């Protein structure tokens with residue numbers, strides 16, 4: 001019989017609300033939840049059905065038989081796999097203590113579960129992928145507002161001008177956000193896009209600034225200078241809410257539009273024209289602080305400058321600006337009960353040093369890459385086990401070769417995932433998670449101007465011998481004697497337990513798949529934001545106490561990025577709308593849409609090297625080489641070459657993705673610990689590579 005299942009997409013980390021039509025145990029249709037997304041879904045979301053049907057994913061728990069990465073596996077029962085992991089963990093804990101176990105996950109609304117597990121085990125070492133993604137944005141937001149990057153939502157739809165620095169918003173594709181951008185453009189709003197290459201977002205933009213790689217900070221400083229010079233800022237708001245405006249004004253004095261033009265390549269007149277325009281549009285002007293800003297040595301300060309520009313616009317808590325994220329408390333509702341909140345906090349210091357060696361960073365998930373340092377040096381203590389839940393560090397962190405060397409110090413590597421990750425293939429045990437269409441998940445809170453509770457419901461029975469994460473962690477917890485922190489047997493028990501303080505029940509989700517906690521958007525009184533900023537001063541801090549106490553400047557003098565040495569290019573990377581990084585590269589439908597990545601190269605640079613459109617090229621870093629087809633174009637800065645991230649996979653059981661395209665991570669040699677000390681984000685675009693015509697046979701897929 002046909003039925004509707006309200007659920008949440010799991011094809012990327014946005015987790016859009018969806019409606020799934022199921023008939024006779026088969027999925028017939030997936031669309032965006034019409035109450036929230038007006039049925040829209042992106043290409044990846046539509047391809048969820050092909051993830052479910054794909055046989056090239058782990059179908060039962062696997063225990064490694066040969067050497068790590070050799071690809072020899074024993075398929076085992078869940079009982080055997082849980083016993084194996086439990087026994088190994090017990091041995092490690094008895095020898096090195098619980099602190100020697102690290103758990104990393106993808107982040108998102110369901111982290112309560114893995115976080116509770118690792119804390120209940122007695123280890124403080126919960127982490128995620130964010131130091132290769134949004135940590136600089138998060139920490140810069142904390143330094144300015146005392147609130148993390150999710151402390152605000154952006155009312156793009158009603159803004160008069162959206163400014164994006166390298167945020168390719170139409171390709172990174174959060175469905176609701178894309179709808180907002182389209183609405184804004186239809187209403188006559190302006191879009192300014194800044195990048196080292198032209199993109200899907202850039203071609204829809206009103207204004208496109210092509211900049212030299214690594215000079216975002218210079219352009220932002222030039223803009224701040226011009227805004228202050230013209231007096232085009234909200235004086236009243238700043239006087240009332242900001243600490244350090246005079247210091248900022250003094251700092252940016254030398255960074256004129258003319259100076260910025262020389263650094264980034266955008267004409268001074270164009271910068272001034274832009275500022276003249278936003279001066280008439282503020283406060284409904286949004287400088288998006290970025291999402292993935294782990295790029296250059298100064299990305300933290302670049303994103304901090306964008307936060308400062310927002311404040312100068314006075315765009316806080318106004319229509320078309322930045323709006324404080326509201327939670328259940330703002331609606332007079334109690335929040336969901338948290339598993340992690342019931343667990344006594346481990347007293348040990350974190351092995352990544354966050355919270356004690358690096359006091360200016362948010363303890364939260366810490367910085368994943370620093371655990372590799374701890375593994376190698378055993379400082380502050382040895383790390384002996386790594387559990388990666390829906391996180392593939394070999395595909396999102398630099399230098400998988402260096403990562404593998406560090407992991408040799410570990411006695412246990414476990415991957416919990418729906419597909420074979422590169423890390424999973426190297427690990428000791430794979431615990432296969434059911435796909436999002438085959439599993440229920442915990443209830444989650446979605447904060448914003450109109451907060452809601454939302455739930456993922458299982459649409460169909462698991463096709464293979466896989467389990468939902470709430471079952472996997474419960475099984476592990478029971479085996480390790482910490483089952484009391486997971487007080488449920490079924491998902492219904494868990495939902496009821498979570499919902500108890502809120503006054504809602506799971507039946508309230510039946511009609512639309514979510515429970516809205518307010519009818520109308522909640523706005524604070526903009527004239528009285530007392531207590532809303534969580535900085536030490538309680539105000540917006542241009543001069544940041546937290547940074548200064550850590551010995552870091554609030555305003556960092558600009559340093560010009562290196563030009564690539566003769567014959568080399570800066571390797572940069574980005575997104576495509578049809579893949580979610582490495583997660584979907586082997587998805588049958590999405591593979592058909594985009595089977596491999598290409599290397600974008602500036603036409604003049606290519607001509608000098610005798611390289612033509614479609615040629616195979618060798619991209620060489622220190623010891624590593626990738627082979628890839630080239631795309632010759634005017635629309636990239638001559639200093640850079642660009643590729644889409646996530647390709648060049650090395651799992652033979654993924655027949656479609658195997659050696660298809662090139663892995664940029666492999667080429668980022670020496671960057672594993674190259675972090676922006678102020679923001680904690682990695683410097684993923686600080687690698688120069690050589691490009692030359694490849695002698696390789698175009699028909700041969702496997703590198704020799």
Ligand code: SF4
Nearest residue numbers: 009012015016042045
């Ligand atoms: S953006 Fe696309 S892939 Fe991501 S959750 Fe939404 S529909 Fe799914």
